[in-house]
Amino acid sequence: xxxxxxxxxxxxxxxxxxxxxxxxxxxxxxxxxxxxxxxxxxxxxxxxxxxxxxxxxxxxxxxxxxxxxxxxxxxxxxxxxxxxxxxxxxxxxxxxxxxxxxxxxxxxxxxxxxxxxxxxxxxxxxxxxxxxxxxxxxxxxxxxxxxxxxxxxxxxxxxxxxxxxxxxxxxxxxxxxxxxxxxxxxxxxxxxxxxxxxxxxxxxxxxxxxxxxxxxxxxxxxxxxxxxxxxxxxxxxxxxxxxxxxxxxxxxxxxxxxxxxxxxxxxxxxxxxxxxxxxxxxxxxxxxxxxxxxxxxxxxxxxxxxxxxxxxxxxxxxxxxxxxxxxxxx
Amino acid sequence: xxxxxxxxxxxxxxxxxxxxxxxxxxxxxxxxxxxxxxxxxxxxxxxxxxxxxxxxxxxxxxxxxxxxxxxxxxxxxxxxxxxxxxxxxxxxxxxxxxxxxxxxxxxxxxxxxxxxxxxxxxxxxxxxxxxxxxxxxxxxxxxxxxxxxxxxxxxxxxxxxxxxxxxxxxxxxxxxxxxxxxxxxxxxxxxxxxxxxxxxxxxxxxxxxxxxxxxxxxxxxxxxxxxxxxxxxxxxxxxxxxxxxxxxxxxxxxxxxxxxxxxxxxxxxxxxxxxxxxxxx
Numbered sequence: 001x002x003x004x005x006x007x008x009x010x011x012x013x014x015x016x017x018x019x020x021x022x023x024x025x026x027x028x029x030x031x032x033x034x035x036x037x038x039x040x041x042x043x044x045x046x047x048x049x050x051x052x053x054x055x056x057x058x059x060x061x062x063x064x065x066x067x068x069x070x071x072x073x074x075x076x077x078x079x080x081x082x083x084x085x086x087x088x089x090x091x092x093x094x095x096x097x098x099x100x101x102x103x104x105x106x107x108x109x110x111x112x113x114x115x116x117x118x119x120x121x122x123x124x125x126x127x128x129x130x131x132x133x134x135x136x137x138x139x140x141x142x143x144x145x146x147x148x149x150x151x152x153x154x155x156x157x158x159x160x161x162x163x164x165x166x167x168x169x170x171x172x173x174x175x176x177x178x179x180x181x182x183x184x185x186x187x188x189x190x191x192x193x194x195x196x197x198x199x200x201x202x203x204x205x206x207x208x209x210x211x212x213x214x215x216x217x218x219x220x221x222x223x224x225x226x227x228x229x230x231x232x233x234x235x236x237x238x239x240x241x242x243x244x245x246x247x248x249x250x251x252x253x254x255x256x257x258x259x260x261x262x263x264x265x266x267x268x269x270x271x272x273x274x275x276x277x278x279x280x281x282x283x284x285x286x287x288x289x290x291x292x293x294x295x296x297x298x299x300x301x302x303x304x305x306x307x308x309x310x311x312x313x314x315x316x317x318x319x320x321x322x323x324x325x326x327x328x329x330x
Numbered sequence: 331x332x333x334x335x336x337x338x339x340x341x342x343x344x345x346x347x348x349x350x351x352x353x354x355x356x357x358x359x360x361x362x363x364x365x366x367x368x369x370x371x372x373x374x375x376x377x378x379x380x381x382x383x384x385x386x387x388x389x390x391x392x393x394x395x396x397x398x399x400x401x402x403x404x405x406x407x408x409x410x411x412x413x414x415x416x417x418x419x420x421x422x423x424x425x426x427x428x429x430x431x432x433x434x435x436x437x438x439x440x441x442x443x444x445x446x447x448x449x450x451x452x453x454x455x456x457x458x459x460x461x462x463x464x465x466x467x468x469x470x471x472x473x474x475x476x477x478x479x480x481x482x483x484x485x486x487x488x489x490x491x492x493x494x495x496x497x498x499x500x501x502x503x504x505x506x507x508x509x510x511x512x513x514x515x516x517x518x519x520x521x522x523x524x525x526x527x528x529x530x531x532x533x534x535x536x537x538x539x540x541x542x543x544x545x546x547x548x549x550x551x552x553x554x555x556x557x558x559x560x561x562x563x564x565x566x567x568x569x570x571x572x573x574x575x576x577x578x579x580x581x582x583x584x585x586x587x588x589x590x591x592x593x594x595x596x597x598x599x600x601x602x603x604x605x606x607x608x609x610x611x
Contacts, residue, residue, distance in 0.1 A: 011445075011448065014445070015448055015449050015452045016452075018449045019449070019452065019453060022453075026461055026465065128344070132345065135345065135591055135594055135595065136587060136591050138591075138594070139538065139586075139587050139588075139590035139591035139593075139594055140583070140586075140587040140590075141542050141545045141546065141549075141562075141565070141583055141586055141587070142546075143545075143546060143549055143565075144545075144565055144579070144583030144586070144587070147565070147569055147572055147579055147580075147583070148580065148583070150572070151572055151573075151576055151580075155572070155573050254454050257454055258454050258455070258456045258457075261456055261457075261460075261546075261550075262546050262549065262550070265549075265550065266569075276457070276460065277460070277550055280460055280461075280463060280552070281551075288460065288461055289461065291457070292453070292454075292457040292458075292460075292461055295454050295457055296452055296453050296454065296457070299452055299453075299454060300452045303452075
């Protein structure tokens, strides 16, 4: 078990390293513009700026300096925001985290419930109906669903606010229970949008997992023992059907961060996604690569955690992992 | 048309036939766009009065630039469906090539290629495409399609590699090699045709992902450039006026949802229909 985990850790570090290198080259490729282009700066100004930022040193020196700065936690300076990139990201990331976490909650709560319901009703109208609705929701562009929910619930019904994270006048900070409620009120629609689309695919997986488990012998034994059907399903079957959920948890990370980019734009949520999009329009490359770097790292981390959790939950993986540890192939 | 076992398995799915019908409908409409669209897609009908609601004259209303939504939807189908299909073709080709090579030759070739795939899977696609959009001021449409395809082949390569790994142990491969066939011939003529099923299924599902990705990019303003209509940038054109003119953004999104749903349904049905294990039974 330990050997397998170490191998995965090394592989993850290698992946992050590759992403860092790619990001470095993106930044390096992009900064040629002020000295070339249509209206170049005077050559002596150009030279001085290059020396100040260290762009005149050879490539590998810049690369090492970039890595050293990263280890230090510094990701460069944002031209558009006039602050260090790390600070801007540090302000934005918690907002994205909260959104992603709320969406995950809705995703798994709704998805698990629907998946179990579908498995219980297998083949009957409930199963088919939920399945088709889930198929439709899963096929929607996530930002379009957000727009439609905005239209219906914020514009027509006026139940929820039309965007933003907080009331700018009354609650610039969450420092009272009223402001907490205000924050949750603003959080509802964006989290619901991401959560619904995620729940649609979670329900499909959960349904398949439950149906596979229900055919197993130990379920038949439990029924033969005379246990009530609800206990059979919720205690014996569910525990084993939950295993794929851990993998889904790992898969959810990339979806959430990708979806966050679009949803934050639609709902004007001040998170990392919106920061990255604005930076792109302003050609603020340090911010863009910083955000991409962080997102990739979190995705890799999420997958690693999911794999580790899966190994803990399913003893079969551990045994298999040790047996296959000496051999080849991933 | 002959009733085959796989055909029966395909249509056993209740969503397969409606899905196929929807796809046929949209593809036909896209091909027949000049016939079906009452107005030209760039034609601004009455700039003084944009955002007209759906009516007998404008089936789905007009957008904020006073262009007929239905006509743009129909021409946009060409762009969106075309981008999805071509990007998927690129992804399927590269993915199959990489997966087949990795699965057939194994050893260090396999390990290096699969590490590459791991890196590719780790980077969130939309960020890669956003970075590319940031680097180059204006992306030509074919470059966009190529990029979307080149960032989407990693899953296919894993699938193909798994299939090739199992197929290469079969007797027909040994027989072909004994008869003197080189690696390329064995891969192309013997292994890949038997691995076709998962490639086709992931292709059907993948077109949907590509279309959603294009829609997202166009919504952010980094995809298909205006005034060329695509379902994604139609949503982008109309979303600021969503409060007063919901039709401009709603109908393109509905179209995307329906097509992707149809592709998912058909892909699922294909997966059952083409499953070689069921064929043997």
